[in-house]
Amino acid sequence: MYKYNKRWVYLFIVPTLIVFLTFYFVPILTVFTTGFTEWNGFNAPKFIGLANYKMMFFDDNSITVSLINLLKWSLIAAFIHVPFGALVAFIMYKRPVGWRFVRGVFMIPNVIAVSAWAIIYRFIFNDQMGLLNNFIRKLGFSDFHTNWFFDRQYAFSAISLTWVFYAVIVTLLVLSDLMAIPRELHEAATIDGATEAQIHWRINFPLIRGSLGTAVILSVIARITMFEAIFLTTKGGPGNSTYNISVMLYDGIINYQFGYANAVATVMIILGIGVLAITTKVFKMNKSVYN
Amino acid sequence: MRRMRFLLAACMLVFSLAACSSGNNSGSTSTDTSSTGNNNKTANDTTAEKADDTATKNADSGKEVVIKFPSYKTGNNVGAIFYLPQIERFNTKYAGKYKIEIEEIVQDEYAKKIKLLYQQKKLPPLIETDKELADIMINNGDLLDLKPYIDKNPDIKNILIDDSVKYNTDKNGKIVSLPLAFERPIGMYYNKELLKKAGINELSTTWDGFFGDLDKLKAAGVTPLSLMTGENGWTTMLLASAMIASEPEGQAILTKGDIVTNFNTPLWINTFAKVQKLLADYTTKSALGATYSIAANEFFSENTAMIANGPWMVADFSNTDKASAGFADKVGATIYPNGVALGSADGYWYSIPKDTPQEVVDGLIEYFKFIYSPDELNAFLVAEGGFAPKLPMPDEAKAKLNPILRQLNDEVGSKMKTLNRLIYDIVPQSVSDLFAKNLPLLATKDMTPEAFCKAMTDTAEKFKK
Numbered sequence: 001m002y003k004y005n006k007r008w009v010y011l012f013i014v015p016t017l018i019v020f021l022t023f024y025f026v027p028i029l030t031v032f033t034t035g036f037t038e039w040n041g042f043n044a045p046k047f048i049g050l051a052n053y054k055m056m057f058f059d060d061n062s063i064t065v066s067l068i069n070l071l072k073w074s075l076i077a078a079f080i081h082v083p084f085g086a087l088v089a090f091i092m093y094k095r096p097v098g099w100r101f102v103r104g105v106f107m108i109p110n111v112i113a114v115s116a117w118a119i120i121y122r123f124i125f126n127d128q129m130g131l132l133n134n135f136i137r138k139l140g141f142s143d144f145h146t147n148w149f150f151d152r153q154y155a156f157s158a159i160s161l162t163w164v165f166y167a168v169i170v171t172l173l174v175l176s177d178l179m180a181i182p183r184e185l186h187e188a189a190t191i192d193g194a195t196e197a198q199i200h201w202r203i204n205f206p207l208i209r210g211s212l213g214t215a216v217i218l219s220v221i222a223r224i225t226m227f228e229a230i231f232l233t234t235k236g237g238p239g240n241s242t243y244n245i246s247v248m249l250y251d252g253i254i255n256y257q258f259g260y261a262n263a264v265a266t267v268m269i270i271l272g273i274g275v276l277a278i279t280t281k282v283f284k285m286n287k288s289v290y291n
Numbered sequence: 292m293r294r295m296r297f298l299l300a301a302c303m304l305v306f307s308l309a310a311c312s313s314g315n316n317s318g319s320t321s322t323d324t325s326s327t328g329n330n331n332k333t334a335n336d337t338t339a340e341k342a343d344d345t346a347t348k349n350a351d352s353g354k355e356v357v358i359k360f361p362s363y364k365t366g367n368n369v370g371a372i373f374y375l376p377q378i379e380r381f382n383t384k385y386a387g388k389y390k391i392e393i394e395e396i397v398q399d400e401y402a403k404k405i406k407l408l409y410q411q412k413k414l415p416p417l418i419e420t421d422k423e424l425a426d427i428m429i430n431n432g433d434l435l436d437l438k439p440y441i442d443k444n445p446d447i448k449n450i451l452i453d454d455s456v457k458y459n460t461d462k463n464g465k466i467v468s469l470p471l472a473f474e475r476p477i478g479m480y481y482n483k484e485l486l487k488k489a490g491i492n493e494l495s496t497t498w499d500g501f502f503g504d505l506d507k508l509k510a511a512g513v514t515p516l517s518l519m520t521g522e523n524g525w526t527t528m529l530l531a532s533a534m535i536a537s538e539p540e541g542q543a544i545l546t547k548g549d550i551v552t553n554f555n556t557p558l559w560i561n562t563f564a565k566v567q568k569l570l571a572d573y574t575t576k577s578a579l580g581a582t583y584s585i586a587a588n589e590f591f592s593e594n595t596a597m598i599a600n601g602p603w604m605v606a607d608f609s610n611t612d613k614a615s616a617g618f619a620d621k622v623g624a625t626i627y628p629n630g631v632a633l634g635s636a637d638g639y640w641y642s643i644p645k646d647t648p649q650e651v652v653d654g655l656i657e658y659f660k661f662i663y664s665p666d667e668l669n670a671f672l673v674a675e676g677g678f679a680p681k682l683p684m685p686d687e688a689k690a691k692l693n694p695i696l697r698q699l700n701d702e703v704g705s706k707m708k709t710l711n712r713l714i715y716d717i718v719p720q721s722v723s724d725l726f727a728k729n730l731p732l733l734a735t736k737d738m739t740p741e742a743f744c745k746a747m748t749d750t751a752e753k754f755k756k
Contacts, residue, residue, distance in 0.1 A: 041406075042409065042410065059749070059753045127580065128585065145577075150520065150521065150580030150731040235724075238729070238735075239729055239737070256427065
């Protein structure tokens with residue numbers, strides 16, 4: 001009977017295995033191996049050793065600029081994006097007066113695709129007809145002219161604004177963790193005389209650190225792969241102000257340097273693994289929350 | 292056992308469904324009957340005689356061959372005004388035999404789509420490609436040789452520009468894309484009233500004089516130029532190209548046509564110093580990040596006195612959706628200082644992938660014959676400007692010519708010393724992209740002309756093939 005069941009177990013694993021091999025393992029293997037080749041995407045790849053990596057790290061400062069921008073965006077993600085999403089989760093959890101309004105205002109824009117937001121922001125920040133400039137001009141600064149996405153001073157902040165307050169994933173993750181906290185813990189703390197603030201700092205925060213860690217991982221990885229918002233607004237410019245590793249990868253593709261693009265993709269994968277490892281450590285995600 | 296049989300049957304059903312869907316690999320060509328052409332059939336080994344036979348057979352069989360391909364000359368694209376009605380005229384003339392269906396696509400997406408389709412080996416039967424992708428296709432032998440068809444059709448052959456035929460002929464003697472029969476010089480359009488306001492009756496024919504005109508316009512409270520730093524920086528790049536073409540060294544580079552990868556020379560640095568001056572002192576605030584539509588709109592709204600562009604723009608001047616009624620009457624056209632006009636007969640145009648079914652190839656050859664017929668070619672030149680060196684325009688066509696186009700043609704005839712390639716024709720794609728990305732920095736003086744040229748050189752070297 002056991003053997004019979006085991007056969008069925010294997011049978012049911014097969015589709016998952018096929019999907020995993022086809023859509024994850026083989027592409028990652030292809031990306032990794034072709035990163036060592038010269039490949040225009042149309043002809044057979046030709047092995048060239050570490051030349052693509054040399055080109056990436058030593059031929060210009062693209063990777064340096066990309067990593068600096070990634071670091072800045074990661075800090076924004078960890079210190080603004082995630083806390084903002086968590087704050088909304090707390091509001092939803094505590095349900096104060098007006099929480100339904102907050103839910104509506106917060107949730108509706110969050111269901112719009114990033115690419116659509118990028119286009120909307122292109123109009124908001126437009127120099128001539130943009131909402132922001134018109135508003136500033138209405139305030140009395142009639143000569144005000146700033147093209148936010150094309151001015152080196154503002155482009156980075158303008159791009160950051162296209163995603164920083166859209167944190168529905170963070171909110172849902174944190175809210176689900178908050179709702180899973182046993183009520184008995186809060187009741188016991190209240191009986192022991194704990195204040196609302198103490199309940200938050202001593203009970204809620206420690207118990208949701210796993211979801212906060214997950215939110216940071218997801219948010220930082222989204223910064224590594226962030227493409228649509230940049231491509232649809234600044235394409236990485238002006239200069240390299242908003243350049244990132246995803247645009248670097250794209251540049252490789254449009255210049256028919258698929259081997260180089262895949263070397264960049266390999267670095268992206270390694271960065272993702274690094275983010276996962278660091279965040280797991282910082283948020284002690286591999287330790288039980290109840291210890 | 293029954294379960295196994297059921298599983299097997301289910302698997303077979305899934306595979307058969309998959310097989311059915313994979314059979315539709317092209318989606319780009321079809322006939323209106325079930326007996327479509329053999330997609331695997333290669334055209335390389337066919338001759339024009341065979342092609343004629345097939346065409347005759349198709350015609351005899353009475354089946355209409357539907358030819359479907361994407362085009363960007365649709366929607367708001369200025370080319371759509373002439374292109375789509377021309378397709379309709381072709382469809383009317385060849386009704387029952389050939390029918391062209393256009394898949395509408397925006398210009399920015401067209402090249403990407405063609406690349407993607409090429410990777411998937413699903414190219415449509417008619418394509419326009421950039422130089423770099425065309426070179427890959429030519430090296431791989433993936434484009435149909437048009438030579439036998441052109442040789443077979445003297446109506447086409449006799450009007451083709453020799454330089455264009457030469458450019459489109461590969462090292463094996465194959466003609467890989469339809470050579471041009473016309474040239475369309477790119478010049479400048481100006482607002483006569485605004486120029487008059489600044490006391491300018493005629494634009495100067497030297498660059499120093501031109502900058503003097505810009506100063507006069509500025510002094511009269513008129514913003515001189517519509518420039519752009521967004522998208523591909525087109526109108527700005529045209530002026531930079533004209534400046535390069537005005538220098539003997541630059542003209543030699545443009546004439547040679549080889550891809551340039553070193554911009555760290557006085558020629559390029561001085562040119563971009565002038566471009567920086569244009570962007571900083573002689574254009575609108577909106578030029579920073581402006582797309583073509585914004586730059587054009589500044590001219591249409593009479594906020595600027597001049598814009599550099601090709602003759603295809605002329606139709607827009609009398610389009611009341613874009614400009615006010617009567618605006619076209621205020622517009623004049625000229626070429627650039629030093630007798631420079633831009634544009635060249637070389638470049639790739641329409642290519643046919645080599646695996647295209649023969650009946651579709653025949654239809655496309657008919658299409659080429661149609662667009663190069665005297666009536667259609669003249670209608671095209673009347674609508675979009677330019678001239679066909681081997682097919683002089685008849686007087687009745689000249690009479691229909693838009694006054695602005697006529698003026699541009701006259702300027703080309705009387706003032707043009709050289710017709711030159713554009714900067715974008717002689718730089719790698721990576722440099723074109725970087726050019727547009729760094730122009731805002733040049734405009735705001737966050738980047739020096741030296742740094743601008745160095746960045747272009749570095750990028751060209753990085754992605755050098």
